[in-house]
Amino acid sequence: MVDGNVHWYGVPGIVNGLAVLRDEESSSLWDHITGECFDGPLAGQRLPFWGVDITTVEAELKSYPDVVLLKSPGIPFFKSTLMNVVIGKNFIDKQGTTLPGFFRRSMHTAIDPRLPEGENGLGVMTDDHQAKFYPMSALQKGESIEDDWMGRTLIVQRGAIDGVPRAKWADGNGRPMQLLTRWYGFSFTYPKCEIYEPQQKAG
């Protein structure tokens, strides 16, 4: 909703190797992660946003047996194949990615070298652009950690069935905004974000 009206969106291309949104009503360009409009008549506006959950059929049906699937009417074979090469058919457990040349040419600077560009992990963030990245490799399936962030304790747990990391506040007050993402995309969206480092175990 923009000023009380529904705008309709699609992806006309990329920047920083990430999808760009454009609305049909104003042709403004929007960041698909933060919901911010960065170019066009609506520049400076921001869509309200909520998290989604990436999971598997098995895990979903265990918790929501009556859930409804929205099935696409069809996808062009060539583009489907291309995106499966770039993203991979298995997103959750796949480490690494193959970034095509046109992805790299859309980047305004080199990818943050602190982690491998295709490292998969959980990014958590606040409305004022504070962010932290929890590499998937820091956690085993079914394992959880507690971490102090933004003056509060965050519990990050990887699902026992789907292996997806999810974060919630230890004080019981909900979940921070979060997404499962590759390092390159998260670090372009949240430059200088913190990175979780597991504490060394004694002995």
Added chain:
Amino acid sequence: MSRINRSKINIQKDGFEFTPFRPTHESEMPLTDAGLKPDIELIAFERNGERRVLLLTEMHYHHVCQGELAGEPYLVTF
């Protein structure tokens, strides 16, 4: 937004490179009836207690799914 260099934006002038998914009632089916393998990956979302899932491989292409759920508009991106 300093993290975006406008000269690097690679977009087509008109229309969309990837067709957005705008579900209708015909798009809906119970997940249990879809015959999918247990490890197939999904994006799940909720509005006002109503929950829907999308196939991740389909969202690799569409990138956008937009419609209405529980009387509220939604936009899912990937």
